[in-house]
Amino acid sequence: MIGRLAVFGATGDLTARFLLPALAALRHAGHVGDGLDLLCAGRQDWSTDQYREWAADRLGPSPSEDADAVVASARYVRCDVTDPDEVAAALAGDGPVAVYLALPPAVFPAAVVALHRAGLPEGSRIVLEKPFGEDLAGAQELNRLLAALVPEQAVFRVDHFLAMSTVQNVLGSRLTNRVLEPLWNGTHIAEIEIVWDETLALEGRAGYYDHVGALKDMIQNHLLQLLCLVAMEPPITLGERDLRDRKVDVLRSVRPLTEEDAVRRTRRARYLPGRIGDRDIPAYADEDGVDPGRGTETFAEVELEIDNWRWSGCVFRLRSGKALGTDRKEVAVHFRSVPHLPFRHGGAAVPNVLRFQLEPEGLSLDLTGTGSGTDAFTPLTLTARMDPPPLPAYARVLLDVLTGDPALSIRGDEAEEAWRVVDPVLSAWRKNLVPLEEYPAGSDGPPAR
Template structure:
């Protein structure tokens, strides 16, 4: 069971795609350059070393929660939302993930753990100084993996899964970045804002970033359309438990799905254990380890 699958916004990923012709017709690599699925949180270890230090960020978030959301974003339209149809299409996505070679692990994955720092007005010790942590384990508190899907729909689109603890701000969302338009027929300089569709997970929301043009200034102007989701009648765990009581396994994870998810991430864990990717560090309260994507994310 994965409570992520019962979140209102997660389920609205399917609703937004499959109930709206304007989106589904664009939902492919021809129009979408990149998809980011992010769970960054200000929460540090908070006394959970007994669990977390033997697991780490990748096992805790990427291998289960975030990859399940990836399946909903990338899956082909199912015949129905029944248990078999939904799980079969999710399995197709997992099977299409290009295997990560040692070279890909070095180029397409990152791991890090936090140093001491300040989050809001709270002093946070380094991860290795948290009670119950064994520094020799090299447990990561930040994990990022770039995946490619070998399929007719998605070849050429990058899928980035990222999570981190003790960061400066909470950021929980799935971000769909569309490709630039092929030509801008305007007589002024400047760059148009990329079209971005954001599925906010906490808080639950849906936002579309567009570009407009000011009539007087002849400069590009950002346009933002945002919808806030009504609070669900039941929390995510409650929805899952109700489905179990009703005998509906549609929002559960089938055994072959779990096996394919481990197939995707096992090479990463193996590569990390052999030191193919260095264990970086970042101050608590920061944006995480510096990367080529930081400026792009800050600007988006």
């Protein structure tokens, strides 16, 4: 396990909300101890004591002993991550280091160049948050810069969705249950929905979100990763090469979207004023820090098809929206109807839908049964709840970084293939070929077409 962790952007929201609690969880589980050298770097002109006070405040009024220990172990330095001399001074020390860039994606290229010029000890690793680049060309350039810095095996393009136990359950359910695999194809499945709808609105994230939008923030990475796990062929092993090879196969098989396809098969929208529970939500365009002229979407939907033997005839619908009336975070597998119902008075059977609930964790299957007589159909739902995961998602991410296991990180060619899928949509949206619709906050989204 690597002994040094350097977090650049250590005064940001990502570090406060996820990385520091993740380190506390790793300490609690016995994966890290006092031997981990934790360097926290930011642009604020703070002392280490000031940083520790800030971190303790962000961790809440009643932190655990493990959280206290993480805060006490942190060393803070002021550093411009784009300045090679300041980066070299911050990283001075013995042994390899894991460098976590908890920074806006636009800063990644300059930060990687500075790290290259500063020099990293052999065996070091670099961690980047999504999105990886702004488009395909940007991802290719970022990969070129990373390749000059460290080997591909030492690059961790992290997507914490892949570390969620419920997301891993999608793959686990497929590969460990013989009853599913013979049906897991377009012959038996008509449509698969991959949905991340949330009641949360902007929540003060305009500085990031207004430059990204729902398509880049959720679909280009998180939901395409779920698509890979749902649609991939069974890998030989779950080692990093086998698993990531099969994921790339899926992305390469996604049918390219033309401009006409983007008009017919994609939607974008943003929320108007509304009410969610007891909260009054302003229009997205009126949120603090938003530039209405950018036309940033808070709702995105993309319909894809996969050109291979297994998935011929199946539609994959990826959707994500903010400020909606209900949270819906799931993978819903819609099976085709049976070819014949041998009942005297007909009627309609409930379509079979297998749902992997992502948050909260769960699994359900919609079936049809018969009631008091052979002509009465009764909807049945089988449900199961998952045990809480041993580690939160970001703790699993950090553990993989520290131990050097890249299986759940995004490989360079995989990041590029994901942009290949999304780039035609972005192009069509920039040309205003797809109208920017609107929906009231607290609703189900834009009206159905």
